[in-house]
Amino acid sequence: MASKLLISDVSVAQGRIPRDRRFQTKVWARVRQPGRAGLTARVSNISRTGCLLECMAALDTDLPLTLKIENSVLLSGTIVWSRVGASGCQFDHRLDDQVLTQLVWPVQSRDIQK
Structure with missing residues (x-):
């Protein structure tokens, strides 16, 4: 019986780390x-x-930062790239299901109601 080859398997085999879902x-x-x-x-x-x-503003790369999201969730990370208007932040620790759901669910539920 042949096993299915997943895209993530190909990425790992080619030396690329698969991206987390955005x-x-x-x-x-x-x-x-x-x-x-x-x-x-x-x-x-x-x-x-x-x-x-x-x-x-462009944020400083390679410096630590703290984010306080919606006055409730406190996260720490580092800016890994930045330009005026947008910056990419890498968190110090992976978000768990509860925190990710708390941040994402209100947006998705509004979109479903449209």
Whole structure:
């Protein structure tokens, strides 16, 4: 009996690490980095390992940051790329199911009701 080859198996076999699923969000976060004033950014997508932040300023790469999302979820991470208008954040720890659901579900439930 032949086994099915999954796309993730091919990615690993080719030396690429498969990306975590991204979820579209419409939540706001307060962003803080050492030596900088805090700013507000929109979290436009999120995965278990990181998020895309939209803000008017380019954030400093390779510096730690804290995100306080919707005044309730506190996360830590590092900006891995940045340009004016958007920055990629990698979280220090993978998000668990409860936190990811808390951040994503309200957006998905609004989309379903449309």
